[in-house]
Amino acid sequence: MPRAVVLTIAVASLASLGSVAMTYAVYLVIGLKEPRVAFTLASLCPLIIAPPLVYWAFRKNDRIAALNQALAASNAELAVAKRSLEEMMRRDGLTGLLNRTAFFAAMDEALSAAGGCLLMIDIDHFKAINDEHGHATGDDVLVVVGHALAAALPSGSVAGRLGGEEFGVFLPDIEIGEALIYAEALRQRLGADIGSRAGLGRPVTVSVGAAAVARHGDIAMLYRTSDAALYRAKREGRNRVAGGGQIPPC
Secondary structure, three states: OOHHHHHHHHHHHHHHHHHHHHHHHHHHHHOOOOOHHHHHHHHHHHHHHHHHHHHHHHHHHHHHHHHHHHHHHHHHHHHHHHHHHHHHHHEOOOOOOEOHHHHHHHHHHHHOOOOEEEEEEEEOOHHHHHHHHOHHHHHHHHHHHHHHHHHHOOOOOEEEEEEOOEEEEEEEOOOHHHHHHHHHHHHHHHHHHHHHHOOOOOOOOEEEEEEEEOOOOOHHHHHHHHHHHHHHHHHOOOOOEEEEEEEOOO
């Protein structure tokens, strides 16, 4: 039986009993001897008047409750969609890594807790890949690099595509010496994987520049120093790691 019907019957019955009790009390006070007509009216009137009014009220409350539930569900779906959209806006559409803005924001947040090292990674001769094999193959190379970086990230580290064929990896709470060891292992891993996984049939190498900074360090200086190390690696023949050293505290 619907909830509104059950509640209507209960309220109408209580109203009728209450009406009879009040009528009986009044008759006792004024001393009337023939209360049967009044008792009949007192019993019937609530049973006639109350049900439609009470049923309407409870049905309205049920509809309001259902609307509130639907609204809560819609709000929950909107919250999920909002978080999904915000996450999409933080990601590079091709590689799935953080985009440039989100990467530097994440690095800034990490540097508020500890120092760290920035690796700047550039795919060697990427323009030649696009020219010889087409931009679709170039995109495949970028995707392979993105997936390889994500798979190789230590816990707490972040990776992003900074633009074109340039990528960044931030390693928190690490000294430059340890970061250079990781960078060299990463360079070798990427060089072994990129070409075959992208279907080129030949190796594709990367150059890496690294620099480290203390907690609350200057991100702009960290970026410039790491970028300068990257270009030194390229000038010295590519397919290598160059270190820019430890940036002193401000």
